[in-house]
Amino acid sequence: MIKIHPILTGHVQVKVAQRRRKTGGLLRVLLDRTWTEWLPIYAWAIEHPEGVVVVDTGETARASEPGYFPRLHPYFRTSVRMDVAAEQEIGPQLEKIGIAPKDVRTVILTHFHTDHAGGLHHFPESEILVQGRDYQSARGFMGKLRGYLPHRWPEWFAPKPIPFEAVPVGPFGRSYAATEAGDVLVVPTPGHTPGHVSVIVKAAGVSYFLAGDTSYTQRLLLEREPDGVSPNRAAALRTLDAILEYARTEPTVYLPSHDPQSAERLRQRQILDTAV
Template identity: 45%
Template sequence: MIRITAVETGKARMKTAQRTGRDDRGPVGLKLDIFRDRNWVEPLPILCYLIEHPEGRFLVDTGDTWRNSVPGYLPGWNPFYKQVSIKVAPHEEIGPRLLAQGIDPADISTVILTHFHHDHTGGLDHFPHSRIIGPRDNYAVSTGLRGMMMGCLPQRWPVWLEPELVAMDGPPIGPFPASHPITRDGRILLVPTPGHVAGHVAVVVRDDDVTYFLAGDATYSQDNLLAEKTDGVTNDPATALATLRTIKQFAAHERTVLLPAHDPLAPARLRAREPMR
């Protein structure tokens, strides 16, 4: 028996040009569109996903932290942080959210990061005793000044953080050219979904009669994926588009519930086990 629960850790607001990039724009043009845009989307959830599996409790991403509100926490020299608004109350962090469900964060056996952007790693402090898994290729572009320029906050990661960095070294899964198993029974695995950022991965969870696709930021919404609309963050629009098409191809052959990290409709789809169509 596998159970998945969506856990919201605050809200994020972004420009419309960030959520949906223009088809005719390259990486630089997409960024300029975000800075020029005066329109903001509605507050979107920052979602983590708890997977309860016979081999343990697994958490996909850790959300963000209330410390975003503290002056100086976000680097003021990076103007991109002014194009996004993160609001997390202390009790909305992933640790208190789990405790409210009767789960001690220390009982999370494994944390899986789809990538190292700050709104996916902001809750790492709550898991000093857990195994932390992250994609090797994404970690390579997430550290140092390069990482700080690309939406990561490596200077804010816990001092004890030594993630287990994994490669996509397993067999193909449907249209995905490779994978990486997480559980011994093969029901939880990673697949490569680059585009939003280099080295991004998604988590595939295969239950008896349905497959859950925990997409991270491979897409911001199911509607955008179905319409093959990439986001405005990507530095590689062609790769991002190819990833969307690969996910669609996967879902065409396997009953798949799509669960991105910022889709307000994802929790309802999860409860209804509503597959992509």
């Protein structure tokens, strides 16, 4: 039996032009004065007979403290706000549902943005899988310029690049099976970042699509609206179309990290209706 737990690791506010892309992309985000409401930051714990797999690690409480983000970086200066309490970090939350972080077998990051990588320090003993190209561009000084926080990663951090294989999963040309049973599959979903990945959990009769930031909400997926920070709009749109195509053939529960409806949709096993 596989069980997926939503882990709410606090909330984030971004600009409206980040959630739904406007002409001008990132520049438009920086200039936008309108904030979204507080959005959830979800990570996911998959209880699997082969061990616990965690997808994304959420944000750290330190991100709510002044001075945590680089003060001179235009994005952090103007365009994002975090609200995370210490007990909302993924470590204590896993403990609360009876999972010791040290017993987490594998952690998969959908991408390196701070609200997905901020809880890495809870997993010094887990195998950590990341997309290799995104890892390279998130590292070092250039990584900091690009809006990553490599200086906040734990010192022991030495992730393993996801060894994708030429095994298609529906419209996704490559995949990596994170379990022997082949029911936890990582697929490339580029757009939000060039190396962004999603995780498909194949349970009885339904695919749970742990989507990271492929879109901010299910509605934006259905409307085929990429976000405002994707460096490549065309790639982001191709990914949205691939997810929709997947959902047309496999009953799919779509679970983006920042969709206020994600946890409820998981609880109700609400299948994505692509005809809407």
